Amino acid sequence: MTSSLTIFDQITSKDIVNKPFPHAVVVNALPQVLVEQLITSRPPLGQVAAAYSHAQRPAGQIFAEPGEKIHLRSAQILSDQFASDSWKNLVKQYLQASELKKLLTAFAPSITTEYPHLESEWGKISQWEIGQRYVDTADDFVLLADVQLSYHAPSPSRMVAERGPHLKITNKLLVCHYFLKLPEDTALGGDLLLYELLDNAALQYGKDQQVLNTESLKLSRCIEYRANTAAAFLNTQRSVQAFAEHGGTDYPSLYMNIVLEFAEPLFSL
Numbered sequence: 001m002t003s004s005l006t007i008f009d010q011i012t013s014k015d016i017v018n019k020p021f022p023h024a025v026v027v028n029a030l031p032q033v034l035v036e037q038l039i040t041s042r043p044p045l046g047q048v049a050a051a052y053s054h055a056q057r058p059a060g061q062i063f064a065e066p067g068e069k070i071h072l073r074s075a076q077i078l079s080d081q082f083a084s085d086s087w088k089n090l091v092k093q094y095l096q097a098s099e100l101k102k103l104l105t106a107f108a109p110s111i112t113t114e115y116p117h118l119e120s121e122w123g124k125i126s127q128w129e130i131g132q133r134y135v136d137t138a139d140d141f142v143l144l145a146d147v148q149l150s151y152h153a154p155s156p157s158r159m160v161a162e163r164g165p166h167l168k169i170t171n172k173l174l175v176c177h178y179f180l181k182l183p184e185d186t187a188l189g190g191d192l193l194l195y196e197l198l199d200n201a202a203l204q205y206g207k208d209q210q211v212l213n214t215e216s217l218k219l220s221r222c223i224e225y226r227a228n229t230a231a232a233f234l235n236t237q238r239s240v241q242a243f244a245e246h247g248g249t250d251y252p253s254l255y256m257n258i259v260l261e262f263a264e265p266l267f268s269l
Contacts (some may be wrong), residue, residue: 006030006093007178007230008102013109020196020220020240022110023233029178034086035228038256039180041084045252048072048151051080066155066247069162071257074147075134091147094258097130100145103174103232104128104260110234111173115266130260138263143173148257152190155247165195165217165242167209168235170265176232178256179225190225190246190253197238205269211240225253232258237267 007029015024052070074091077083093099104111108125111118122128122142131141138144152162168175177192197203201216211217217240223231225246233239246253 011106021238026230029230037086041086043082047082067160067162068153070151072149094147100130143260146259150255150257152253154250154252156250159245159247161245165211165240172235172261174260176258178230180254181227182251185251187249189244191244192223192231193242194221195240196220
């Protein structure tokens with residue numbers, strides 16, 4: 001089952017909030033029956049971890065450590081037998097260029113303001129060709145998209161964050177998180193935190209673009225981690241964000257992660 005009204009149908013340029021950086025939030029984004037289908041038919045956590053190639057785990061353990069983040073790529077969801085029809089249909093829907101261009105259109109004024117050179121290099125935003133990440137190549141498309149299923153490992157005994165305030169990889173243009181908090185998960189935390197820079201501070205970065213001088217940041221917005229909420233944002237030099245600590249529960253954080261990226265960096269650190 002797919003929804004006739006999509007997440008991106010509910011984001012227009014007038015819905016974009018510019019502080020602390022361009023972003024939009026959609027509450028109750030999809031029909032509740034679809035939300036329940038996605039949650040109940042989610043791929044088993046152990047199989048997702050086994051398919052995630054970047055992590056080195058001790059033998060017999062699903063996760064290396066509490067809070068570890070793992071992704072199942074769209075190419076894997078569409079090919080693996082353990083993904084349900086609900087998930088495959090959703091991924092196919094949000095990989096369509098016509099769907100992704102709704103998001104591009106909504107953020108087009110912000111993209112033009114932030115990156116005025118892009119249209120001179122790649123043509124009008126509305127004409128950008130979009131392929132699938134890990135399937136297509138950047139030689140044939142302006143942008144590559146991925147629709148991932150993402151888990152953060154549970155932490156029963158303590159609060160833990162996957163990482164602190166950070167920037168996304170610098171070739172990512174747009175990111176959209178669609179939260180699917182499990183109904184059994186009554187723990188607090190896991191919210192998406194957006195930060196602003198104090199007095200145009202010069203940030204210092206460590207591993208994975210994490211901000212080292214966090215005293216130069218101020219929390220600007222907290223987007224609650226709850227099922228059926230979506231948050232999309234433009235990646236810029238000031239788009240510092242993080243997921244809040246989540247713990248004291250046996251349940252992982254769960255969300256759909258949609259990304260649009262260029263082959264080359266949009267900015268440098």
